Amino acid sequence: MRIVLGVEYDGTFYCGWQSQPSACGVQDILEKAISNIAGHSIRVHAAGRTDTGVHALMQVVHFDTATIRPENAWVRGVNTFLPKTVRVVWTKLVTDDFHARFCAQIRRYQYLLVNHPVAPALLASKAGWYHLPLQLELMQSAAQYLIGEHDFSAFRASECQAKSPIRTMYEASIQQHQRRFIFKFSANAFLQHQVRNMLGALIYVGNGKYPPEFIRDLLEQRDRKLSPPTFSASGLYLTGVEYDAQWCLPSQEQEIGII
Numbered sequence: 192m193r194i195v196l197g198v199e200y201d202g203t204f205y206c207g208w209q210s211q212p213s214a215c216g217v218q219d220i221l222e223k224a225i226s227n228i229a230g231h232s233i234r235v236h237a238a239g240r241t242d243t244g245v246h247a248l249m250q251v252v253h254f255d256t257a258t259i260r261p262e263n264a265w266v267r268g269v270n271t272f273l274p275k276t277v278r279v280v281w282t283k284l285v286t287d288d289f290h291a292r293f294c295a296q297i298r299r300y301q302y303l304l305v306n307h308p309v310a311p312a313l314l315a316s317k318a319g320w321y322h323l324p325l326q327l328e329l330m331q332s333a334a335q336y337l338i339g340e341h342d343f344s345a346f347r348a349s350e351c352q353a354k355s356p357i358r359t360m361y362e363a364s365i366q367q368h369q370r371r372f373i374f375k376f377s378a379n380a381f382l383q384h385q386v387r388n389m390l391g392a393l394i395y396v397g398n399g400k401y402p403p404e405f406i407r408d409l410l411e412q413r414d415r416k417l418s419p420p421t422f423s424a425s426g427l428y429l430t431g432v433e434y435d436a437q438w439c440l441p442s443q444e445q446e447i448g449i450i
Contacts, residue, residue, distance in 0.1 A: 194255075198278065202245045208241045228265065237252045249429065297433035301373055321394055323398050330396055333397075345410060346388035358379060388419075
């Protein structure tokens with residue numbers, strides 16, 4: 192049978208989602224915990240990979256097992272074998288034609304940025320930081336160029352293994368709460384480092400170095416070398432994955448809080 196889990200994690204101390212030979216990935220930690228409950232080796236498949244230091248408020252994964260357990264065993268039972276920085280929050284039994292990655296229709300990310308001359312101490316690993324004043328209206332105007340289907344080569348990591356740089360962006364919005372900004376992005380899929388690279392470019396617009404049209408130009412030029420540096424992973428959160436209603440999965444989107 193195929194089981195789906197909703198998972199949240201603090202990515203601070205992990206080398207990203209994907210399993211690594213050193214077992215430092217969130218996937219490694221989760222697979223070991225599930226295997227303890229299932230009684231056999233488990234391989235999980237996720238909706239998407241997150242980089243080192245990136246957090247998840249709602250990652251969606253699935254795995255196969257013939258082991259019959261009460262539903263709460265896949266939540267509370269698995270959680271007893273997980274560190275406090277990783278938690279299963281819900282579970283759902285699905286048919287074998289569901290796939291956490293290939294059935295996903297929309298991925299959602301949010302980024303929490305502290306805009307203050309002094310870096311935050313309590314949010315050191317939970318938020319990004321930029322020291323110069325940022326203008327919200329300029330960044331909001333620039334973000335609109337990201338919406339729609341584009342070649343996002345200018346925001347793609349050099350080691351990205353995706354077959355195509357074409358992605359469809361459904362949302363690129365920015366909100367300000369005093370000295371904190373929340374950037375929201377949703378798309379059918381994301382390239383490696385895409386969100387952090389887009390953020391770096393938006394900040395260069397927000398600080399007045401470039402006009403909003405800079406984002407349009409980068410998209411047209413399709414050259415990563417012309418784009419600003421990749422921004423910190425600390426404030427980035429995978430906040431949800433959207434699937435067709437036929438799967439009857441629990442709510443798959445969360446919101447980051449403002450501290």
